[in-house]
Amino acid sequence: MAMSESPDRFTLADLLRLLSESAGIPEGIDLEAEDVVDTPFYRLGYDSLALLQVTGRLKREYGLLLPDTIVADAPTPRALLTVIAHARAA
Amino acid sequence: MPPVALLLPGAGAQYPAMAYGLYRYEPAFTTAMDTVLEMLGSAGERLYRLWSSGERLRTVAEVHPLLFAVCHALSETVRDRGLRPGAVLGQSVGELVAAVQTGVLPLSDAVRLVAVQADALAEAPAGGALAVAAAPPAVTSFLRGGAVVAASNGPGQTVVSGSEFALAATRRALEVAGLTWMRVQVPAGLHGPLVAEACRETLPAFQASVFAVPHTPLLSGTAGGRPEPERAVDPEFWALQPSRPVLLDAALGQLATVGALLCAEVGPGHGLAVQARRHGHRAVSLLDGCVGAPHEERERLRQALDCLVLGDPEERTADTPSARVAWLRPPGGGSV
Known part of the structure; x- marks a missing residue:
């Protein structure tokens, strides 16, 4: 799968793509809705193993090292995107 | 209803x-x-x-x-x-x-x-479990120290159980293979010989x-x-x-x-x-x-x-x- 089209930014769309490739697309949930970014991952239908797969891919494909506690520390897409932005800036 | x-x-x-x-x-x-x-x-x-x-x-x-x-x-x-x-x-x-x-x-x-x-x-011998993001056939070759497949949850999730030694050795093998794993909060080697x-x-x-x-x-x-x-x-x-x-x-x-x-x-x-x-x-x-x-x-x-x-x-x-x-x-x- 291709890298992000906007290499300078890791967007919500990038994150949702990695999640859906790991664990499928949760239908009945509008991933385009405004509040998706603040909806807990488990309510979007993604369990912690799916999130760990995503952090593994972030490490391999983007060179981002995220702490193992990320799954507990970043319960929503917004929280995870914030951690990713800090890691990319570092 | x-x-x-x-x-x-x-x-x-x-x-x-x-x-x-x-x-x-x-x-x-x-x-x-x-x-x-x-x-x-x-x-x-x-x-x-x-x-x-x-x-x-x-x-x-x-x-x-x-x-x-x-x-x-x-x-x-x-x-x-x-x-x-x-x-x-x-x-x-x-x-x-x-x-x-x-x-x-x-x-x-x-x-x-x-x-x-x-x-x-x-009272059984101590043990625990890991969830692995892969299907059972993709996991079995990485089992070490007597660890076993404890649960076949789906094509993307297999649970492995065993002693702490077995789990540590299995984790290393999984990591070398690039497979994602996480600890499951299970206080025994359930669904296995332990x-x-x-x-x-x-x-x-x-x-x-x-x-x-x-x-x-x-x-x-x-x-x-x-x-x-x-x-x-x-x-x-x-x-x-x-x-x-x-x-x-x-x-x-x-x-x-x-x-x-x-x-x-x-x-x-x-x-x-x-x-x-x-x-x-x-x-x-x-x-x-x-x-x-x-x-x-x-x-x-x-x-x-x-x-x-x-x-x-x-x-x-x-x-x-x-x-x-x-x-x-x-x-x-x-x-x-």
Whole structure:
């Protein structure tokens, strides 16, 4: 799968793509809705193993090292995107 | 109201004070919790103190009976709303809850057996479990030190159990292969040879109970689907379950043969609902792993029961208050 089209930014769309490739697309949930970014991952239908797969891919494909506690520390897409932005800036 | 499929999880789904936010707030839940805790006697008193104080559950003797009580009480809450189970699926200790919900065992017998079994498992050699993000065939070549496949949850999830040494060696092999793993909060080497002897010791206790043919379709993690009637009434089938692998993927596959049912995970977590979705079932979980304030558990339960009582949100008008509650749908556009 291709890298992000906007290499300078890791967007919500990038994150949702990695999640859906790991664990499928949760239908009945509008991933385009405004509040998706603040909806807990488990309510979007993604369990912690799916999130760990995503952090593994972030490490391999983007060179981002995220702490193992990320799954507990970043319960929503917004929280995870914030951690990713800090890691990319570092 | 459409019938629902009750999904009953095993160890790993628990969290401190799980579902305590519903206690003394939700009458059917409270009555059922009190009934089970009272049946557990002095152990019930200890468990109540652990549960209400929000302490972490550490041993099988704590996790299994409390998880049994919470899952049973959540099932009774679903029934209290007039919902009828059209099928009941149990895995691990959830199988004993399923036995009660399908009429295989009276509640008092199941409570006695869950306590006997938990005490025996707590004395077994120490062990634990890992979840791996891969199908069982992709995991088996990385098992080390006697670790075994404890649960086949789906093409993307396999649970491995074994001693701490075995798990450490297996983790290293998985990491070298680039496979993702995480620790499962299971305080024993469940569903593997480490607990085989402990399960054997409980056989006389199970043989002292009379098992009835299920009155509602029963799907068993151990059987990987619906056990034949003669197996469903065999004490050995039930006694040895904690040492047998969990074939969740196969059991969820057979659920479709019962009919198109809305699935309700009647436990603290959301792991079964996520796996059910991958099988094309519509699934909601009553608490959704909602580790948080008591009012959050109440709100989550209210939303989930709304989903079950009112049916598929897509068949409702868009302005129904909980129309956008997160129904879990299968990937790839499938539907039941």
